Amino acid sequence: MTEITRIPVGGEQAYDVVVGRGLTDQIAALLPGADRVAVLASAPLTARADDVSAALAADGRVVTRIELPDAESGKTIETAAACWDRLGAAGFTRSDAVVAVGGGAATDLGGYVAAAWLRGVRWVPVPTSLLGMVDAAVGGKTGINTAAGKNLVGAFHPPAGVLCDLDTLDSLPPADLTAGLAEVVKCGFIAEPAILDLIERDPRLAADPAGPAVRTLIELAIRVKADVVGGDLKESGRREILNYGHTLAHAIEKVEHYTWRHGDAVAVGLVYAAELSHRAGRLDAATTARHRTILTELGLPTTYAAEAWPDLLATMRVDKKARGSRLRFIVLDSLAETDVLDGPTDDLLADAFTAVAA
Ligand SMILES: NC(=O)c1ccc[n+]([C@@H]2O[C@H](COP(=O)([O-])OP(=O)(O)OC[C@H]3O[C@@H](n4cnc5c(N)ncnc54)[C@H](O)[C@@H]3O)[C@@H](O)[C@H]2O)c1
Numbered sequence: 001m002t003e004i005t006r007i008p009v010g011g012e013q014a015y016d017v018v019v020g021r022g023l024t025d026q027i028a029a030l031l032p033g034a035d036r037v038a039v040l041a042s043a044p045l046t047a048r049a050d051d052v053s054a055a056l057a058a059d060g061r062v063v064t065r066i067e068l069p070d071a072e073s074g075k076t077i078e079t080a081a082a083c084w085d086r087l088g089a090a091g092f093t094r095s096d097a098v099v100a101v102g103g104g105a106a107t108d109l110g111g112y113v114a115a116a117w118l119r120g121v122r123w124v125p126v127p128t129s130l131l132g133m134v135d136a137a138v139g140g141k142t143g144i145n146t147a148a149g150k151n152l153v154g155a156f157h158p159p160a161g162v163l164c165d166l167d168t169l170d171s172l173p174p175a176d177l178t179a180g181l182a183e184v185v186k187c188g189f190i191a192e193p194a195i196l197d198l199i200e201r202d203p204r205l206a207a208d209p210a211g212p213a214v215r216t217l218i219e220l221a222i223r224v225k226a227d228v229v230g231g232d233l234k235e236s237g238r239r240e241i242l243n244y245g246h247t248l249a250h251a252i253e254k255v256e257h258y259t260w261r262h263g264d265a266v267a268v269g270l271v272y273a274a275e276l277s278h279r280a281g282r283l284d285a286a287t288t289a290r291h292r293t294i295l296t297e298l299g300l301p302t303t304y305a306a307e308a309w310p311d312l313l314a315t316m317r318v319d320k321k322a323r324g325s326r327l328r329f330i331v332l333d334s335l336a337e338t339d340v341l342d343g344p345t346d347d348l349l350a351d352a353f354t355a356v357a358a
């Protein structure tokens with residue numbers, strides 16, 4: 001086992017994000033007194049879920065294994081209902097718990113299953129993707145998609161702890177690792193410019209799961225998220241900054257029927273949010289251009305089909321940051337200085353889109 005980093009997340013239900021290698025044996029200690037534990041994972045993560053289940057069983061827990069449809073296709077009410085049926089059949093009580101093993105889709109679904117079962121039981125995400133480690137598994141935002149859009153049903157339900165085992169990144173497809181870096185870049189622009197400097201020094205190293213830069217980037221990004229959500233779990237204020245780039249990103253995901261990786265959509269959304277900030281007279285041209293440059297160097301997309309604009313605009317109107325008919329965007333005034341752009345005109349929104357339109 002290598003060195004372990006524990007990153008505390010504050011708030012009423014404080015917990016640690018544990019980062020290291022060979023962490024499987026730590027799972028049982030995060031759920032004291034849980035006699036029954038449901039381990040949720042999709043097929044590509046079967047081996048990892050086996051290890052986690054074996055560690056729990058070795059500690060005397062009765063494990064219920066539930067296989068999820070993979071990736072975004074698992075974030076549905078049907079999958080959640082199937083999980084609740086299994087918990088009911090296995091007699092899960094309020095002292096029992098859920099463990100979700102996988103990328104952000106599995107941990108979002110698993111967290112929501114736990115949040116709603118008996119109105120809330122303990123859960124632990126075991127993120128296996130970079131994006132899951134730096135973002136989805138941290139902060140207690142859980143949820144599913146609906147026909148109207150992305151993450152429209154869910155709950156704030158902090159986990160009992162988060163296990164980020166860096167060994168799991170070895171099997172992550174490179175395109176998924178790169179997609180996760182989009183959320184890391186987001187943290188760089190909204191709060192931690194050291195992230196941007198590190199990636200710019202050697203973008204190739206940033207995407208090497210075995211290299212030293214990845215762990216540093218993961219820990220820097222987790223610290224940004226932990227700091228924000230520790231002070232504003234329910235997004236009544238500052239937490240909205242974590243949505244930088246997401247208003248357009250979620251619309252792209254819906255228009256693409258969830259076939260795009262979340263991180264890829266976020267990359268386009270970040271460039272759009274920067275252009276919007278610039279065209280609203282807030283962000284300087286150099287910082288705006290820096291978005292496109294760094295994301296391109298990482299191999300992330302920065303453009304989207306021009307003809308999709310009407311659909312995208314209509315979808316953005318059900319974004320959770322909207323208030324009535326007013327859209328609200330997180331924008332940058334300068335590096336690491338965020339603000340809300342409240343009620344931008346359709347002309348301004350369309351003008352900014354020309355900068356990402358392909
Ligand atoms: N709750 C939050 O705060 C939050 C934050 C960011 C993103 N999200 C959500 O997270 C989701 C995106 O997460 P993601 O990028 O991890 O995608 P994902 O969960 O869809 O996983 C992508 C693919 O990688 C595979 N995979 C994951 N880990 C693997 C591993 N170690 N080895 C081999 N294959 C592996 C998965 O099976 C899947 O096929 C989106 O639904 C997004 O909305 C939530």
Ligand SMILES: O=C(O)C(=O)C[C@@H](O)[C@H](O)[C@H](O)COP(=O)(O)O
Pocket residue numbers: 135139141150151183235239240242243246320
């Ligand atoms: O944790 C948050 O808050 C975020 O906004 C992080 C985002 O990266 C993440 O994609 C989140 O799921 C988006 O939340 P939503 O409330 O817009 O669905």
Ligand SMILES: [Zn+2]
Pocket residue numbers: 135183246262266
């Ligand atoms: Zn995101």
